[in-house]
Amino acid sequence: MTPTKLTLRDVVKTFELPTIDRAESAEKAVLKMVDENCGALLVPRKSKNDAYGIVTKKDILAKVVAQGKDVSKVKVEDIMSRPLVILTNLSLDIRWVAKSMANSGVSTIAVFDRGDFYGYATESCIIEGVYNAMRRARLEEGVDFVSC
Amino acid sequence: MEAMELRDIISGSVPVKVRSDATVADALVAMMENKTDYVLVDRTGPDDAYGIITRWDIVEKAIAEGEDIKKTPAVDVARRPLVTTNNMDLDIRWVAKKMADEGVSKLAVFDRENFLGFVSDMDILKAVVGRHKKGAGQ
Numbered sequence: 001m002t003p004t005k006l007t008l009r010d011v012v013k014t015f016e017l018p019t020i021d022r023a024e025s026a027e028k029a030v031l032k033m034v035d036e037n038c039g040a041l042l043v044p045r046k047s048k049n050d051a052y053g054i055v056t057k058k059d060i061l062a063k064v065v066a067q068g069k070d071v072s073k074v075k076v077e078d079i080m081s082r083p084l085v086i087l088t089n090l091s092l093d094i095r096w097v098a099k100s101m102a103n104s105g106v107s108t109i110a111v112f113d114r115g116d117f118y119g120y121a122t123e124s125c126i127i128e129g130v131y132n133a134m135r136r137a138r139l140e141e142g143v144d145f146v147s148c
Numbered sequence: 149m150e151a152m153e154l155r156d157i158i159s160g161s162v163p164v165k166v167r168s169d170a171t172v173a174d175a176l177v178a179m180m181e182n183k184t185d186y187v188l189v190d191r192t193g194p195d196d197a198y199g200i201i202t203r204w205d206i207v208e209k210a211i212a213e214g215e216d217i218k219k220t221p222a223v224d225v226a227r228r229p230l231v232t233t234n235n236m237d238l239d240i241r242w243v244a245k246k247m248a249d250e251g252v253s254k255l256a257v258f259d260r261e262n263f264l265g266f267v268s269d270m271d272i273l274k275a276v277v278g279r280h281k282k283g284a285g286q
Contacts, residue, residue, distance in 0.1 A: 030277045033273065034274055057269050060273060061244050061269050062244075062247075065240065065276055071277065098207045099213075124185075124203060127176060127203045127206060134173060
């Protein structure tokens with residue numbers, strides 16, 4: 001068991017992912033990822049019945065570059081994943097947040113609080129959350145936090 | 149797409165290493181303190197293999213399984229041995245294919261016996277849109 005009781009609420013980050021239109025090329029998506037320094041872009045939906053999509057660096061690497069396709073010709077809509085993987089229970093232990101990432105094979109989870117969009121949880125959020133909890137625990141013990 | 153080779157994108161940065169008997173928590177701390185997204189797990193001797201741990205490994209193999217990260221040895225979640233490539237003339241298409249097939253985001257690059265560094269998924273993406281830096285392999 002993880003000694004630190006961390007929940008989804010402790011690690012979720014309330015930021016907006018940069019968006020990209022589904023008709024744009026994969027090249028545009030990569031440039032946006034490099035400029036915004038993030039590994040995933042949200043693809044807005046067309047209508048209320050449509051689902052939001054997400055395109056990650058892994059999608060572009062595996063579905064475009066590795067297949068020998070031209071990044072400027074492939075469209076975002078052909079490689080994006082949708083619908084998003086969603087969690088709604090903010091009190092969920094991060095163990096299960098991590099497990100749902102592992103189960104779905106995704107690195108970004110959209111978090112909703114009672115129907116309202118709340119933020120995202122990524123694997124970096126989890127790592128940071130655990131790191132900060134460990135540091136806090138050490139400080140409370142009065143020990144200077146030294147790394148290995 | 150113009151032909152681009154592995155030697156064009158490899159960066160010569162020195163990876164952060166943890167000891168072979170380190171725990172997952174040690175690897176996580178080393179990762180955060182050095183602001184990197186992967187660490188190497190040292191080998192115990194010349195006949196042992198290096199391991200590599202990414203954020204994904206910690207999340208998927210330790211936290212998701214409810215392991216105590218202060219007790220779990222780093223080698224248990226590490227990918228061992230490294231996925232390597234030694235052909236510096238390889239087209240980056242095949243570098244990308246290798247990453248996709250193996251399900252990794254970092255490849256260790258060797259030039260004959262010499263370790264040159266890691267090439268990451270982001271290096272490849274930057275290269276295909278023409279935003280890469282001139283690499284150490286040139």
